[in-house]
Amino acid sequence: MGFDKKILGIGAGYVGGPTMAMIAFKCPQHKVTVVDVNHDRIARWNSDKLPIYEPGLDEVVQTARGRNLFFSTDIEKGIKEHDIIFVSVNTPTKTFGDGAGMAADLQYWEKTARQISKYSDTDKIIVEKSTLPVRTAEALERILTASNRGVRFEVLSNPEFMAEGTAIRDLEEPDRILIGSRETEEGRSARDELVGIYTNWVSEERIITSNIWSSELSKLVSNAFLAQRISSINSISALCEKTEADVTEVARAVGMDSRIGPGFLNASIGFGGSCFQKDILNLVYLCRHYGLEDVADYWEGVVSINDYQKERFVHNMLSAMFNTLAGKKICLFGFAFKANTGDTRESPAIYVARRLFEEKAHVRITDPKALDNARIDLQDLSDQISYVEDPREAASGCDAIAVMTEWDMYRDLDYARIYRSMAKPAFVFDGRNILDHKGLFELGFNVYPTGKGALTHF
Numbered sequence: 001m002g003f004d005k006k007i008l009g010i011g012a013g014y015v016g017g018p019t020m021a022m023i024a025f026k027c028p029q030h031k032v033t034v035v036d037v038n039h040d041r042i043a044r045w046n047s048d049k050l051p052i053y054e055p056g057l058d059e060v061v062q063t064a065r066g067r068n069l070f071f072s073t074d075i076e077k078g079i080k081e082h083d084i085i086f087v088s089v090n091t092p093t094k095t096f097g098d099g100a101g102m103a104a105d106l107q108y109w110e111k112t113a114r115q116i117s118k119y120s121d122t123d124k125i126i127v128e129k130s131t132l133p134v135r136t137a138e139a140l141e142r143i144l145t146a147s148n149r150g151v152r153f154e155v156l157s158n159p160e161f162m163a164e165g166t167a168i169r170d171l172e173e174p175d176r177i178l179i180g181s182r183e184t185e186e187g188r189s190a191r192d193e194l195v196g197i198y199t200n201w202v203s204e205e206r207i208i209t210s211n212i213w214s215s216e217l218s219k220l221v222s223n224a225f226l227a228q229r230i231s232s233i234n235s236i237s238a239l240c241e242k243t244e245a246d247v248t249e250v251a252r253a254v255g256m257d258s259r260i261g262p263g264f265l266n267a268s269i270g271f272g273g274s275c276f277q278k279d280i281l282n283l284v285y286l287c288r289h290y291g292l293e294d295v296a297d298y299w300e301g302v303v304s305i306n307d308y309q310k311e312r313f314v315h316n317m318l319s320a321m322f323n324t325l326a327g328k329k330i331c332l333f334g335f336a337f338k339a340n341t342g343d344t345r346e347s348p349a350i351y352v353a354r355r356l357f358e359e360k361a362h363v364r365i366t367d368p369k370a371l372d373n374a375r376i377d378l379q380d381l382s383d384q385i386s387y388v389e390d391p392r393e394a395a396s397g398c399d400a401i402a403v404m405t406e407w408d409m410y411r412d413l414d415y416a417r418i419y420r421s422m423a424k425p426a427f428v429f430d431g432r433n434i435l436d437h438k439g440l441f442e443l444g445f446n447v448y449p450t451g452k453g454a455l456t457h458f
Contacts (some may be wrong), residue, residue, distance in 0.1 A: 003031035003068065005197070005293040009081035010112055012036035012045055012071065014052055014167075014274065015129060015160050016088030018060075019235070022171040024069035025060045025122075026201040033070045035078040046072040053342045054185045057166035067341075086158075087112055088129040101281065113143040116153075120144075125154040125190045128216070129160055140188060154190035156181050157212045159219035165340030174190040177207045178214025187212075196335060220279045220286075224299060227276040229264040237267035237451030238312060247451025248433060249266035267451040269404060269431035270309040272337030272347040277303055310348050313402075313450070314355045317429055320448055321400065326360040329398040329423070333391055334405020334432075335367040335374040342369035348431070350377050357381050366394035368407060392418055400427035406434050419443045425457065 009020035255262030
């Protein structure tokens, strides 16, 4: 079967896998191949048990795989045979050297760029899909053209704005598609090719085009603004607990202001995931590089409030449970950084579990999708940590439940039965404010919501 275009995705993770699967699903006339150096990950993309969980992803992959969607570890062949290459490799925060703890670690991105330069023998369009610092495209162009073999590359910025847990819906019905290019005839022509792919299912009025630098910066700023809202309401949750205000009522009143809106105003234990903290710190590093110290301090404060919220959650547990957690059994309901994903990157639950371990508590962790990742995240800790799939079994014999992830299943458990199985007095610390606090209190629990007054029997 002949295909109109041959599209390659380098990187089969949380961004690359779903994005390329959706393109293949919506564009059966194009061949889409996803490559990755991780053989186990590719094997799972080719199996019935995909390496990541996203609602609706299984159906998309099963429809397109073998038809026009393929997964492979042969990166050299992929580069040679495809005309449009999406780069979705990992760009974590640096843990070493200059910019450690803030700047993006671009070693995997640079290695990929050099592979593209080495193996390309025809002109190609390169699409930045990974979240990258501003002006990375310029460095990419220098690497690609360094060999001077007569191959032309056009670099586009096409940042992803999908959220884990709703990735398939976000890809199928995006708020907007942003495509940045050089403002040259060749750049605009390459941009038009990518627009043509997306218009197979996205209306043109939702496709925004810009210069390449604006596109790169827009991704960082979007995540920074969303994280800022979360940190803002979380800072107010601490004040609510001191003043007997209810953070849910405050957020509702604030969110009804049309200038503000209700999104990202749910008080919680804090934000996690691969994007928010990494992108804000990247923005902080960028501001400091250009001497904008006050701007950098402002955005760094968003991360500081997030760290404060996680520590405050542990402190509240310690204070409520008679100032010692030693020997007590604490059950964490959820470990993923949000519901409907198995991703635990930067999950607040990691911090809480480690702090509880430091306090010599015995920690049980339950989560419908993230237990394997939890074991990896906490593999250095001792047998004071255990993992139980069934939340009812996990809570049995425990002194407290701490809700870490807003899984729907936790709303509807038989808490009367759970209460009978727990040590007394029994505590619930709701880090997501998803439970019926009054109902739990009436069952006998001592209930500590986030940003609301506690309900206790003391």
